[in-house]
Amino acid sequence: MTLAISKRPASGGVYLASFVVMGLSLSMLGPALTYLRERANVSKGDIGALFVAQALGYLIGSLLSGRLYDRGSGHHALAGGLVGLACSALMIPYCTSVVALAVPFALLGAFAGDIDVGCNTLVVWHTRGAGSARLLNALHLFFGIGALASPLLVDRSLAWSGGLGFLSFLLVVSSLALAAIVLLHETPTPFAVGVIAHVKQIVTPVRILLIISIFFFLYVGVEVGFAGWLKTYAEGIGLPGVEAPTWLNTAFWLSFTLGRLAAVVLSRRLRSGVLLGGSCALTVAVLAVMIVGDGDPTIVWITTILMGFAIAPQFATMIAYAEEHIALSGRATSWFVSAAGVGGLVLPYVIGQMLDRSGSDAMPKAVFASAVAASLWLLVVRRALVSRPDLSAQRSSEVGFDDDDENDVSVTR
Numbered sequence: 577m578t579l580a581i582s583k584r585p586a587s588g589g590v591y592l593a594s595f596v597v598m599g600l601s602l603s604m605l606g607p608a609l610t611y612l613r614e615r616a617n618v619s620k621g622d623i624g625a626l627f628v629a630q631a632l633g634y635l636i637g638s639l640l641s642g643r644l645y646d647r648g649s650g651h652h653a654l655a656g657g658l659v660g661l662a663c664s665a666l667m668i669p670y671c672t673s674v675v676a677l678a679v680p681f682a683l684l685g686a687f688a689g690d691i692d693v694g695c696n697t698l699v700v701w702h703t704r705g706a707g708s709a710r711l712l713n714a715l716h717l718f719f720g721i722g723a724l725a726s727p728l729l730v731d732r733s734l735a736w737s738g739g740l741g742f743l744s745f746l747l748v749v750s751s752l753a754l755a756a757i758v759l760l761h762e763t764p765t766p767f768a769v770g771v772i773a774h775v776k777q778i779v780t781p782v783r784i785l786l787i788i789s790i791f792f793f794l795y796v797g798v799e800v801g802f803a804g805w806l807k808t809y810a811e812g813i814g815l816p817g818v819e820a821p822t823w824l825n826t827a828f829w830l831s832f833t834l835g836r837l838a839a840v841v842l843s844r845r846l847r848s849g850v851l852l853g854g855s856c857a858l859t860v861a862v863l864a865v866m867i868v869g870d871g872d873p874t875i876v877w878i879t880t881i882l883m884g885f886a887i888a889p890q891f892a893t894m895i896a897y898a899e900e901h902i903a904l905s906g907r908a909t910s911w912f913v914s915a916a917g918v919g920g921l922v923l924p925y926v927i928g929q930m931l932d933r934s935g936s937d938a939m940p941k942a943v944f945a946s947a948v949a950a951s952l953w954l955l956v957v958r959r960a961l962v963s964r965p966d967l968s969a970q971r972s973s974e975v976g977f978d979d980d981d982e983n984d985v986s987v988t989r
Contacts (some may be wrong), residue, residue, distance in 0.1 A: 588711070590757055591695040592718040594658065597750050598691050599722025600729065601661055601684055605630060606804040607730040607825055608740060610811065615739075616674050620808065624928025625674055626681050627804060631921030633682035635914050637689030642910025644690075645697050650906075651758050654694045658755040660687035665747035669740050689913060697909045700899055709843040709851075709896035713836055716892040720833035727807070727825040780902045787960045788898050789915035794950035795890050796916040797923035798859065802883060802943045803828060804924045805931065812936030813871040824877065828884040835888025842889070848897035849958060851889055856951040858886035863944040871937070890950075891916070894957075901961040 605612075605626055613623040637657075644653040664687060667680035699715050733743040806828055810821035817823070842851055862882045869875030895904070895912065902908065923946055930938035 588699060590754060591699055592715060594654065594691050594695055594754055595715055595718040596722040597658070597661065597747065597754060598688050599719035600726050601665060601747055602630070602688050603723035603726035603803065603829070604730055604743060605681065607727040607807055607822065609804075609808060611734055612677060615672055616677065618674055619932060621928050621932040622674055624925050626677055627800070627924035627928070628921050629678035629682040630685035631800075631917050631924070633685030634689040634920060635917030637686030638693050638910055638913035638917055641690040641693045642906040645694055645906035650694060650698055653690060654698070655755040655758040657687045657690035657694065658751045658758070661691070662748040662751035665744045665751070669744050685917070689917060693906060693909050693913045696895060696913070697904065697906045700904050709848050709893060710840055712892040712896050713839040713843050713889060717833060717836035717840060720829065720836045720888065723803070724826065724829035724833045727822050727829065731822050780908055784902065784960055785908060785911045788894070788957055789911050791894055791950060791953050791957050792891070792912045792915040793919035794946055794953055795894070796919035797946045798943055798950060799887055800920040801923040801927050801946065802939070805927050805939050806880065808931065809936050809939045810876070812931065813876070815876060816873055824880055827877065828880050831881045831884030832888045835885035836892070838885070839889035839893065843893070843896070848893050848900060852893045852897055853954060855886060855889045855893065856947070856954055859883065859947045860944070860951055862886050863940055863947055866940045867944055898961070
């Protein structure tokens with residue numbers, strides 16, 4: 577069966593802008609953690625439950641949304657995620673206990689999961705499978721831009737409104753504006769849209785999806801565990817400077833954003849596997865230096881900046897690496913993003929408990945262990961994909977691109 581999209585070319589701008597909003601919303605919990613903990617009057621370990629709530633919501637949202645995109649309702653699902661994100665952000669300033677705060681952060685995670693699955697999948701379909709590594713890294717670069725702005729906007733929101741009201745208003749306005757652009761401007765979904773009753777899923781072996789998903793579990797544990805607790809870690813070791821923890825968090829996201837910008841350029845020159853392996857190795861080395869530095873302010877600043885740069889390419893490049901070997905569907909992306917949600921749930925919570933029991937030194941050690949595991953697991957992923965040439969053959973036979981018509985994409989089942 578062959579399905580064709582609209583003759584009007586899809587615009588990728590709305591996907592990039594959606595990732596800015598998603599990056600801002602998912603990253604605000606770390607910088608706001610001290611404020612939320614003091615307002616709720618709970619311990620560091622207890623406030624860590626908000627990481628669990630957000631990650632659990634992210635997991636559920638990513639699991640449920642994949643099939644919506646495969647069925648051709650991609651832009652309705654994306655708009656719904658943006659509206660839900662706005663509603664979730666609107667609730668946060670009015671919640672004062674950990675239990676109450678868990679609700680909007682869980683919902684925020686769920687709708688962010690929908691946006692994450694959708695934009696990653698739609699960008700791959702938008703590129704027709706060609707040059708996906710570069711555009712996927714560009715997509716995640718825009719996530720980094722939102723995450724970079726998060727510490728500064730949290731700080732300004734606390735200064736200007738005495739809480740998170742200003743930031744909440746900003747998220748509501750930007751999310752609703754993007755949803756309106758998606759629906760009112762009728763940006764076409766770059767996949768079969770509503771021309772058939774059912775779309776058969778591209779079948780990739782569950783074992784392969786599971787192996788790739790474990791990498792995302794480990795990677796996001798590293799990213800969220802480090803970024804989420806970085807400000808608290810800096811406060812715990814007494815980093816010199818009143819605003820130093822906030823600026824350290826900002827420095828991480830700035831280097832993270834620059835790392836993804838560099839990845840856009842490097843992905844044109846390096847194969848995805850090479851870029852991914854180098855990124856994992858550099859991450860392990862940087863964390864090892866941070867541990868040896870034992871809280872020395874100079875080393876903390878240097879390794880934090882290098883950490884952002886090192887870890888930045890991994891998520892998008894792994895999706896591109898997988899896409900080179902399997903046909904990427906909403907179902908497959910849902911597996912990956914869901915695994916990332918579990919990773920974001922487990923390690924940040926564990927770090928919070930370790931900080932309560934062992935002090936601030938626990939954070940880099942826990943993240944280092946997860947980074948080593950991710951690097952070793954990358955070898956397992958490579959073996960699983962490279963040793964199965966039938967996967968590439970399946971991908972070629974299931975997804976065909978018509979080079980003679982720039983405005984048609986054919987998907988053959």
